Amino acid sequence: MANNAIPNSSNLTPTMTLSDTDANTTDVPEFPSRNGPQRLVAAATKQPKRRQKVILEPGHSPLDWARLKSSGQDLRGVPQLGRFTLSEIKEHRTENDAWTALNGKVYNMTSYVKFHPGGVKDIMRIAGRDGTKLFMLTHSWVNFEFMLDECLVGFLVPE
Known part of the structure; x- marks a missing residue:
């Protein structure tokens, strides 16, 4: 068998x-x-939380930002570079007037807010404050100095 x-x-x-x-x-x-x-x-093993996709408004892609940057339009909003303290930057923390300090340089991000790939809410986390630490934690590979060069308004100085 x-x-x-x-x-x-x-x-x-x-x-x-x-x-x-x-x-x-x-x-x-x-x-x-x-x-x-x-x-x-x-x-x-606990997996990292997935990011929510953000749909940007039409005309707000990275290429559109590059086009706006090179258009010659004034993105600074100030006549000349200046020196700013954190208390002065704190006055600019709304979506229509958003400044931040990154590595000792002060940027007027108002024009860039709607172009940010993470959405308006994410970029507003650093508006009106020194965003260096948060930026480096989340975007250390990004060349913000080139990306925001037309938005530079001055330099951060102690109070």
Whole structure:
């Protein structure tokens, strides 16, 4: 009598079948195994919170910002560069008048607010204050000096 019994599944090692261009197949153990410790740890690890997508208004893409920057339009709103304290910057914290300090330079971001990829709400978090720390935590790779060069209004000085 032939033994047609199914082998005990707990003794089986999960495998994948790989094939090459010559149609040769090879059974290779799957890694990490389906119920192995690596997958269990990864499944139990808290995942970062997903960002909410922000839909920008038409005409407010990064290319539109580059076009506006190079248009020659006054984005500074001041006749010349100046020196500003944090208390002076604090007076400019609305969506229609938003200034921030980044690495000792003061920027009038009012023109840029609606172009920010994270939306108005995110950029308003640094309006009216020194946003260097928050900016570096979230956008350390971004060259803000180039991106906001036409918005530079001056330099941050101590009170």
